Amino acid sequence: MLRHTDWGEADRLLVLFSREAGKLRAVAKGARKLRSRKAGHLEPFTRVKLLMASGRDFWIITQAETVDAYLPIREDLVRTAYAAYVIELIDRFTYEEGENRPLFQLLIDTLGRIAALPDAFPAVRYYEIRLLDLLGFRPELTNCVRCGAQIQPENQFFDADLGGVLCPRCGANVPAAHPISMPALKFLRHYQRSTFHEASRAALTPAVQREVEALLNYYLTYLLERRLNSPAFLHEVRRDFSDHL
Ligand SMILES: [Zn+2]
Numbered sequence: 119m120l121r122h123t124d125w126g127e128a129d130r131l132l133v134l135f136s137r138e139a140g141k142l143r144a145v146a147k148g149a150r151k152l153r154s155r156k157a158g159h160l161e162p163f164t165r166v167k168l169l170m171a172s173g174r175d176f177w178i179i180t181q182a183e184t185v186d187a188y189l190p191i192r193e194d195l196v197r198t199a200y201a202a203y204v205i206e207l208i209d210r211f212t213y214e215e216g217e218n219r220p221l222f223q224l225l226i227d228t229l230g231r232i233a234a235l236p237d238a239f240p241a242v243r244y245y246e247i248r249l250l251d252l253l254g255f256r257p258e259l260t261n262c263v264r265c266g267a268q269i270q271p272e273n274q275f276f277d278a279d280l281g282g283v284l285c286p287r288c289g290a291n292v293p294a295a296h297p298i299s300m301p302a303l304k305f306l307r308h309y310q311r312s313t314f315h316e317a318s319r320a321a322l323t324p325a326v327q328r329e330v331e332a333l334l335n336y337y338l339t340y341l342l343e344r345r346l347n348s349p350a351f352l353h354e355v356r357r358d359f360s361d362h363l
Pocket residue numbers: 262263264265266267284285286287288289
C-alpha cells in the first residue's frame with residue numbers, strides 16, 4: 119500500500135501497488151471508525167492481502183490481512199525515510215496502467231532489504247537503477263551519447279536530457295552536463311548489470327556514495343519534471359480532479 123487519504127465521513131481512499139493489477143485505488147469503508155477491524159491492516163508501507171469487490175468508481179476492500187508490516191522500518195526513523203522515498207518514487211512514476219510484476223517484485227524486495235539490512239544505501243541505489251530499467255529510462259553508460267565513442271576509464275560527464283554519459287570532449291560542449299568521476303561511473307555500471315547480491319558487495323568511499331546519490335537524484339528529478347509536463351500525466355491529473363468533484 120502506497121498512501122491513503124480520508125474519504126467521506128468514515129472511509130479511506132487507498133492507493134495500492136498490487137501484484138495482479140499494478141497501481142490501483144480502492145476504498146476501505148469505515149476504516150476511520152475506531153473499532154474497524156480492517157483499519158489496522160491498512161497502513162502505508164504494509165504488504166497486505168486483500169479481497170475486493172468492484173464498486174462504481176473504485177474497488178471496494180471487503181477483507182484485509184497483513185502479509186508483512188515491515189516492523190523494522192516502522193521502528194527506525196532512517197529506515198522509515200528510505201521506505202517513504204522508495205514508495206514516493208514508484209507512486210510518482212506510475213499510473214494506473216495494469217499489471218507490472220517485475221515492478222511489484224522490485225518494490226517488495228527493496229522494502230524487505232531496507233527492513234533487514236544494517237545500511238539501506240545499496241538497497242535504495244539498486245532500486246533506483248532497476249526502476250530506471252523497468253520504466254524504460256536505463257541510462258547509457260558505456261558509449262558517449264553524443265559521438266558514440268566507447269567510454270574510457272577517466273572522468274566523464276553525464277547528461278539527463280541525453281540520458282547517459284558523455285566523453286570528456288563532448289561533455290565540455292554540453293553546458294547542462296554534470297561531471298561524473300570514474301569510480302561513480304564504475305559503481306553505476308556494476309549495479310546496472312549485477313544481481314543485488316553481487317552489487318551490494320562493492321565498497322564505496324563516502325565521497326563516491328554522495329556523488330552517486332546526487333547523480334541519480336539529478337536524473338530522477340529531471341525525468342519526473344519532464345513527466346509532469348507530459349500529456350499522459352495531465353490526463354491522469356484531470357481524471358483525479360474530476361473524481362473528486
Ligand atoms: Zn563523445
